[in-house]
Amino acid sequence: MRWTETKVTNSRNFANKLWNASRYILMNLPEDMQGAVLPENLPIEDKWILSLYNDLIKNVTSNLDSYELGVAVQNLFDFIWDVYCDWYIELTKPRIAEGGETARAAQNVLVYVMQGILKLLHPFMPFITEEIWQSMPIVADKDNNPESIMISAWPVYDEKLHFAAEQTDFTKVVDAIRAIRVQRNELNVPPSKKVTMYIETSETALFEGAKAFFERLAGAGELTVSEKAETSDDMVTIVTANARIFMPMGELVDKEKELARLEKERKAAQKDIDFLSGKLSNQGFLSKAP
Structure with missing residues (x-):
């Protein structure tokens, strides 16, 4: 692998990202938690991350078997940094704060996926993954999650955790939120500023159910979802594969x-x-x- 200072810096930042994510998870676990037990009824965002994690297992294993080490590392980097840390952890923060069963489900999924990505990442980053592993609540499963990550079982693709429909649907929501955030950033709109949004889509039930995510992660104030939005010429339009989002220009910028x-x-x-x-x-x- 070619040496560059940029790769060293990026690797350091990635290690910090992983460490901070693990600290956040551990600080928000109940004291009596002794392992990750996935509940039967999971919300769409949980099924989304589990299904993507399942894909990660398949891709990383396949790339390692074919000696595509660089591709395997990139698979891990993209999933851990973008999908797990920047999206799933942020999506579940309100549930963790709320407490109760919804928090417990999120905690179990967070731990389950974290344990898996530590195993997948261990061949490339043995020291930090072992250090985090020692702090995880793993005593409930000595066979698959022994005391040291070095002798733990390699993750295996689980067909029961392949939620194709939920993965596809929630990716549409993520894509829309991502597009809104890009547009806001281009217009220098502060993240804290709430903006009225109109979402035009044929999948109204999906986007109605995701309103809380748009409010928290896209800065939506008043949000209307419909098959035909009422628009005007002074609106910013964002187009994704499954929706069109309209925002009044006057709320975004000082004309x-x-x-x-x-x-x-x-x-x-x-x-x-x-x-x-x-x-x-x-x-x-x-x-x-x-």
Whole structure:
């Protein structure tokens, strides 16, 4: 593997991400928890992460068997950083705070998936995975989860945890939230600012059921889901494969400030154009050009 400082920095950041995720999980577990037991009735976001984790097992194992070590590492990096840490942990924080059965289910899924990704990651990062493993509530399953991760069983794809429909459906929700966040970032809208949103989709039940996620993760204030949204010309439109999202421009940006910013950029660009045009019309400059 080629050495670069960027890879070292990215690996350090990844290790920190994994460590912080494990600390968060451990700090929010009940004292009597002795292993991950998945409940029978799981909400869509739990089925989504479990199904994606199942895919991860299959992909990492296949790539290791074919000696595609770099691809296996990338599989793990993408899942742990983006799917598990940036999405699933954030999705479950309100449930953890709420307590009760919904929190217990989230805690079990968090631990179940964390134990699995530690095993998959162990060949590449043996020390940090062993350190985290020693802190996990694993005593309930000595055969598959022994004292040391080094002698634990390798994760195996489980057909019972393949939730194809839920994985597909919730990915649509994630894609919509991600697109909204990208648009807000491009317009420099503060994450804390709540914005009215209108979602136009043929899958109204799915998006209605996900309103809480849009409010928490996309900064939605008043949110309306319908098959045909009432729109106007002064709205920002975001298009995904399964929905169109409309947001009033006036709630996203200060119109006068935005016009002033764009005018400043236009003047700067025009200044560059005039400078280059002057160079290109200078015969002395052109005669010396290679």
